[in-house]
Amino acid sequence: MKKYDALYIFVGITKDDALNANLEKALAEITRLGGTVLATESLGKRAFSRPMKKRDHGVYVKARFEIDPACIAELVKRYKLVEEVFRVQILAVSEKLEHKLANERAARQARIASQQAKLDPQVAQPAESVTEA
Secondary structure, three states: OEEEEEEEEEOOOOOHHHHHHHHHHHHHHHHHOOOEEEEEEEEEEEEEEEEEOOEEEEEEEEEEEEEOHHHHHHHHHHHHHOOOOOEEEEEEOOHHHHHHHHHHHHHHHHHHHHHHHHHOHHHHOOOOOOOOO
């Protein structure tokens, strides 16, 4: 099993209920082929840079899933038959790159926290309680 990221574009959707139904239909294709969906994230409605098939905007949804690499070609063929999916792009996730990016993100956050502590020492130390006499 290998991890993949997929970017789906749905068009002609006006309600969130319709989006959820279409997304479930698209993700069902992954489970039919023996894969598991790990996470989904709606990126919202966005305009296309140029009209495609007389459409000028769509709802973008990102999903991460695990599936056997041999099933990807079959998955792409099935998405061509699903009318609700306007476009789909599937990319393999590099585990080494993901680990490296996570380490860089943690180091960056630690560096920012230390810089903030140097600039404002009161943030790093708890404030003393002041009582009036």
